[in-house]
Amino acid sequence: MTHLLAVPIIVPALAAALLLILHRAPIVMKRAIGIGATVTFGIAVLAIFAEARSGAPLVYRLGNWPSPFGIVLVADRLSAFMLLLTASLALAVLLYAVQGWDARGKLFHPLFLFQVMGLNGAFLTGDLFNLFVFFEILLIASYGLAMEGLEVERLRATLHYAAINIAASSIFLIAVSLLYGVTGTLNMAHLAERVAEVRAEDVGLVRAGGLLLLGVFAVKAAVFPLYFWLPAAYSHALAPVAALFAIMTKVGVYAIIRVTTLIFTGGEDAVMELTAPWLLPVALTTLTLGTLGALGAQRLATMTAYLTIASVGMILTGVATGGSKGLAAALYYLAHSTLVIAVLFLVGDLLRRGRGATGDQLHPGPPLRHAAPLGLAFLFAGSTVAGIPPSSGFLGKLIILQSTMNGLSVVLIWTVILVTSVLTLAACSRAGSIVLWNYVEPDQPTHDRPPRAGEWIALAGLAGCSMGLVIFAAPVTQYADEVGTQLTSRESYIEAVLGSGSGDFVRPYAKGKVTP
Amino acid sequence: MELIMAVGIGIVTACAVYLLLRGRTFSMVLGLSMLSTAGNLFIFSMGRLRPGASPIVAAGAESYADPVPQALVLTAIVIGFGMTGFIMALAVRMHHQTGSDHVDGLDPVLERRPEHGP
Numbered sequence: 001m002t003h004l005l006a007v008p009i010i011v012p013a014l015a016a017a018l019l020l021i022l023h024r025a026p027i028v029m030k031r032a033i034g035i036g037a038t039v040t041f042g043i044a045v046l047a048i049f050a051e052a053r054s055g056a057p058l059v060y061r062l063g064n065w066p067s068p069f070g071i072v073l074v075a076d077r078l079s080a081f082m083l084l085l086t087a088s089l090a091l092a093v094l095l096y097a098v099q100g101w102d103a104r105g106k107l108f109h110p111l112f113l114f115q116v117m118g119l120n121g122a123f124l125t126g127d128l129f130n131l132f133v134f135f136e137i138l139l140i141a142s143y144g145l146a147m148e149g150l151e152v153e154r155l156r157a158t159l160h161y162a163a164i165n166i167a168a169s170s171i172f173l174i175a176v177s178l179l180y181g182v183t184g185t186l187n188m189a190h191l192a193e194r195v196a197e198v199r200a201e202d203v204g205l206v207r208a209g210g211l212l213l214l215g216v217f218a219v220k221a222a223v224f225p226l227y228f229w230l231p232a233a234y235s236h237a238l239a240p241v242a243a244l245f246a247i248m249t250k251v252g253v254y255a256i257i258r259v260t261t262l263i264f265t266g267g268e269d270a271v272m273e274l275t276a277p278w279l280l281p282v283a284l285t286t287l288t289l290g291t292l293g294a295l296g297a298q299r300l301a302t303m304t305a306y307l308t309i310a311s312v313g314m315i316l317t318g319v320a321t322g323g324s325k326g327l328a329a330a331l332y333y334l335a336h337s338t339l340v341i342a343v344l345f346l347v348g349d350l351l352r353r354g355r356g357a358t359g360d361q362l363h364p365g366p367p368l369r370h371a372a373p374l375g376l377a378f379l380f381a382g383s384t385v386a387g388i389p390p391s392s393g394f395l396g397k398l399i400i401l402q403s404t405m406n407g408l409s410v411v412l413i414w415t416v417i418l419v420t421s422v423l424t425l426a427a428c429s430r431a432g433s434i435v436l437w438n439y440v441e442p443d444q445p446t447h448d449r450p451p452r453a454g455e456w457i458a459l460a461g462l463a464g465c466s467m468g469l470v471i472f473a474a475p476v477t478q479y480a481d482e483v484g485t486q487l488t489s490r491e492s493y494i495e496a497v498l499g500s501g502s503g504d505f506v507r508p509y510a511k512g513k514v515t516p
Numbered sequence: 517m518e519l520i521m522a523v524g525i526g527i528v529t530a531c532a533v534y535l536l537l538r539g540r541t542f543s544m545v546l547g548l549s550m551l552s553t554a555g556n557l558f559i560f561s562m563g564r565l566r567p568g569a570s571p572i573v574a575a576g577a578e579s580y581a582d583p584v585p586q587a588l589v590l591t592a593i594v595i596g597f598g599m600t601g602f603i604m605a606l607a608v609r610m611h612h613q614t615g616s617d618h619v620d621g622l623d624p625v626l627e628r629r630p631e632h633g634p
Contacts, residue, residue, distance in 0.1 A: 129588055136595050143602060152613050156621045159541070159606055163619070166548050166599050167536060170555040173592050177555075177585065181562035186584070 004051070005060035005073045007044035008083060008120040011037050016113035023106055031098045034109040038094055041120070042087040045080075052080035053479070057486075057496040059126070067498050068190040074126035076493055077483040078331070082123040082254055085335055088465055089247055089342055090116050096346055096458035097240035100449065104238065105148040115141035115244065122251050126497055128176050129186045131255065135172070135220070139165050142248060145241045146233055154236045161233035168219040175212035182206055189497035192263045192490060210264045214256060221252025223316065224286040227309050231293065234308060235301035239349030242301065243342040249312050250334055257319055257327065261487040279320035280409060284416045287313030291420040294427040300348040300360035303431055304341060307385055310420065311337035314400065317413060321404045324484030329403040331480045332469070333396040336384075339466045340393065344381045346459055350374055350451045351435055362431055367439040370451060375436045377459060382428030384466055387421050392469040397421060399477065521561050528554040541607035541617050548603060552596035559589045 015037030019030055052058055057076035061067065075083070094112065102108040118138025125131050143165075147158040180186055182205045183194035198206050215226075222230040230249070234242050290310030297303035315337065318330030348360055351374055358365025368374060380391075387393035397417060404413045469476055486492065528550055535547030563585030571583035607617070614621035 129591075133591065133595070136599070140599065140602065143606075147606070150609070150613075152610075152621060155606065155610050155613060156619075159603070159610055159619060162599075162603050162606060163536075163544055163548065166603060167551060169599070170548075170551040170596075173552075173555040174558050177559040177562040177588065180585065180588075181564075 003060070004044060004047055005058055005075055005124060006062075008041045008048070008087075009073075009117055009124065011041040011044070012113040012117035012120065016110040016117065019110040019113065020107075023110075027103055030109045031102065034094055034102075034113060035091075035098070037113055038087070038091050038116070041116075042091055045083045045087040045120075048075050049080045049084050051075075052077055053482075057493050059496050068185055068187045071130050072126040072187065072189075072497055073124045074189075074493070074497060075124060076496075077479070077486050078254070078257070079123045081331065081335070081479070081483060082250070083120060085250075085338055086116065086119050086123065086247055089244065089338060089462075092458045092461045092465075093240050093243045093342065093346075095461070096243070096455050099452045099454040099458075101238055101240050107144060108148060111141045111144040111148075112244070114138075115145060117141075119247060119251060123254060126188050127186055128179065128188055128191065132169070132172050132176060135251070136169060138248070138251065139169070142245065145244070146237045148238055148241060151236075157232040157236040161229050164219060164229045168216045171212055172216040175209050175216060178205060178209035178212065182209065187497065188258070188262055189494040192265075192494055193498075195263055210259070213259060217252045217255040217259070218282075219252070220249070221256060221312050221316075222249045222286075222309050223252075223312060224282055224289055227286065227290075227312075230309060231302055231305040234305035234345075235299060239301075239345050239352075242304070243345040246308065246338050246341040246345065249308055250315075250338055253312060253315050253319070253330075253334065256316070257330070257487070260319070261327070262490050262493060265490065276320075276322075279316060280413075283313050283316035283320050284413065285313070286310070287317065287420050288416060289313075291423045291427070295423055295430075297427070297431075298362055300351060300362065300431055300435065301345065303362075303427060304344040304348055307344065307424065307427075308337075308341050310424065311341060314397070314417070317417070318400045318403060321413075323403075324481065324488045325403040326484075327487050328477065328480035328484035329396075329399040331483055332399055332477060335476075336392040336396040336466065336469055339462050339469075340381060340384045343377075343459060343462045343466065344385060346455070346462070347374070347377045347381050350455065350459075351378065353449065353451075355435070360435075362434050364434065364438045364440045366441070368436065371436060373456075374451070375432075377463075378432050378436065380463060382425075382432055386425035386428055388425070390470055392466050395470055395473055517565055517567075518561075521557070521565060525554050525557050525561070528557070539618055539620075541610065541619055544619060545600065545604050545607055549596070549600045552592070552600070556589050556592050556596065559585050559592060 015033055019033055022029065022033075048058065052075045057074050060073040062071045062073070064070070097108065097112070115138050118134050118141060121134035122131060122138060125134055143158055143162045146161060147154055176186065179191065182198060182202045183191055185191055185194055195206055219226045234245055237245060287310050290306050290308070290313055293306030294303045294310060297306055311333070315330045315334050318326045318333060320326070351368070352360035354368040354370060354374065355365040384391035384393045387397045401414060401417060404410055532547045532550035532554055535543045535550065538544060538547070563582035566579060566581045569579045569581040570577050571581045571586055610621055611617050616622060
């Protein structure tokens with residue numbers, strides 16, 4: 001058995017622990033350890049990606065316990081894709097952060113690595129309780145990162161963010177234990193089998209558990225009406241932290257996709273029919289309100305935060321239309337939006353630094369010093385997020401529109417998506433023209449540090465990934481289709497985890513075998 | 517026993533929700549820790565309530581309790597404790613910086629930040 005699947009969790013964890021011990025070490029050494037660990041697990045992720053692509057999901061049994069009893073790590077195509085996205089984003093963001101941001105807080109590097117570990121773990125785990133644990137790891141690291149710098153505004157945003165997420169975590173626990181109480185298992189593949197054959201009188205309990213679980217994931221994904229924590233938390237965080245947070249909402253989306261395609265699907269009692277009617281209206285509302293928020297934002301970072309919410313709405317629209325096509329479209333858009341939101345946060349930071357006391361507020365400030373390259377960078381980010389051809393945003397929206405073609409609510413979906421695209425374009429044009437063209441002569445000279453070469457390289461890397469989604473659109477969409485196909489036929493996942501003869505086991509308090 | 521447990525968890529949860537909706541960080545922290553307590557009790561009861569039953573194999577034991585929720589509840593207690601500690605430290609820090617224990621750092625009654633810190 002290969003230990004490859006454990007590497008993306010163990011390497012960041014060990015490096016983070018080492019960094020905590022060496023917290024007095026010179027910053028150069030911390031940077032070297034941080035980048036070294038990120039590159040190392042990135043290589044492992046590439047290997048996992050190559051292997052998972054070819055066929056059945058890879059399974060790693062911790063401690064070699066047989067399946068429903070021990071904890072498993074599973075890498076199917078979806079997990080491998082998310083891991084690759086995390087690794088690319090983490091590397092680019094870290095490259096940006098080591099140009100100076102990381103010196104602001106002593107614990108930036110360990111917290112960053114713990115967050116990456118939590119992300120990787122959440123994408124890899126095949127166990128519902130383990131998913132909770134990895135969520136907590138990534139959340140507590142994100143609280144630390146979000147309050148880095150300790151300004152009052154940042155503390156307040158972090159307090160709200162932490163409070164809603166801790167409450168959500170308690171509900172997560174209640175949901176998980178409710179499902180355990182009915183089915184007697186926490187292994188997701190085993191749950192999928194047990195939920196399908198649950199007794200008629202227990203269907204209500206499973207439904208309650210499933211809905212609670214989806215509610216919790218909706219909080220993490222910032223879905224209407226549970227997104228109000230996001231704009232303040234994201235817009236007040238340091239730029240590289242906010243850019244890394246671009247993937248945090250996607251963890252919630254990933255969890256929604258995972259449980260709806262694996263656990264709560266099929267079955268005679270239609271356990272899952274409960275979310276289907278809700279998902280589409282909720283997704284479209286999220287998309288609309290996120291876009292309106294971006295249009296009304298007073299700061300560049302707030303606008304980007306609202307665009308994050310809008311992107312979640314867009315992805316969920318793809319998920320809600322269902323089937324392998326919808327999932328594939330959602331996945332393509334997920335990759336695109338994660339990259340472009342990160343680019344927007346970083347470009348926003350460069351613009352903010354060029355404007356002195358005005359910061360990234362959307363009213364006229366002093367003229368920018370590096371207006372041409374910054375303007376071009378913002379033009380790229382804005383047109384990509386709005387979906388102007390030939391950007392990845394255009395292609396992503398096109399694929400989602402195509403996948404909804406055969407649905408009943410096609411008119412509604414198309415109207416919302418097209419109108420919000422125009423509004424996003426308006427929001428970005430407004431922000432860009434105010435920041436870049438509309439200036440007043442400054443009272444005092446601005447002193448913030450100019451963009452550095454490393455920061456441009458990090459930005460170019462992210463932008464290159466985004467362009468790569470367009471240039472290599474055929475293989476990427478083909479891969480997304482393969483993911484969609486694998487997700488809609490869950491038998492391969494279940495068989496990979498449980499093997500052919502899944503072990504029946506007896507609940508200790510019951511006499512004889514329990515058929516749940 | 518099931519009834520007492522269920523009603524107890526319900527009452528604790530209701531109190532937690534009430535406290536969570538208050539505007540002061542102190543009641544909020546209290547609410548969060550009560551919510552996690554309610555969650556822990558709920559996990560524990562999901563293994564069914566069996567007094568005197570052993571969770572591990574013992575010679576001549578009549579009945580067994582489900583060991584999994586007991587393991588889960590331990591993890592949940594540890595994580596909940598860490599989170600409560602963190603948010604308490606955060607609330608204290610906010611209080612020091614803003615001089616108010618309101619969750620928004622601003623006293624809505626006075627409509628302004630208090631003049632002095634604590």
